[in-house]
Amino acid sequence: MDMAAQPDLATEPAGTSHGAVQGGLRLLLRLEGLVLAAAAIAFYAHQSGSWWLFAALFLAPDVSFAAYLGGPRIGAVAYNAVHSTLAPAALLAIGLAAGQPLVVEIATIWLAHIGVDRLAGYGLKYADGFGFTHLGRIGGVRRP
Numbered sequence: 001m002d003m004a005a006q007p008d009l010a011t012e013p014a015g016t017s018h019g020a021v022q023g024g025l026r027l028l029l030r031l032e033g034l035v036l037a038a039a040a041i042a043f044y045a046h047q048s049g050s051w052w053l054f055a056a057l058f059l060a061p062d063v064s065f066a067a068y069l070g071g072p073r074i075g076a077v078a079y080n081a082v083h084s085t086l087a088p089a090a091l092l093a094i095g096l097a098a099g100q101p102l103v104v105e106i107a108t109i110w111l112a113h114i115g116v117d118r119l120a121g122y123g124l125k126y127a128d129g130f131g132f133t134h135l136g137r138i139g140g141v142r143r144p
Helices: 023-046 051-057 060-070 072-083 086-098 101-119
Strands: none
Touching: 023 101, 051 101, 060 072, 060 101, 086 101
16 A cells, blocks of 8 residues: 555645544444553553552643644644554553553553543544544534
8 A cells, every 4th residue: 555645634634534434433443442441441450550640640641632722733633643552552662661660650541541532432633623533523513
């Protein structure tokens, strides 16, 4: 597959939200969110992480909403960067390899947050606005 031909989902022009899943695929992706959240929480408990830290940091990725003050394109890029599993999975691997429990805890909390978001239907964002996601529209958003 030619990756150069693939659209940049976070920076597509407004009004071009393609690729929102529907039906059984949407359910499957939301169930993946449930499994991710459950696995992250179980792993956190297994690692005997601090539940105070978990509570304090669980919503921290949502600070990325502030980037929407710069417009929907900047907001989508920032939100997607923080709500993709790539960075926390890499951080988790680094924390495990380096034997750094705090790094492992932070990464696991981050993954749990992403899982809960996906379960709730908050997908990665398109540049059309916050409500346009790969899991479909959220918040009763109407196209301009």
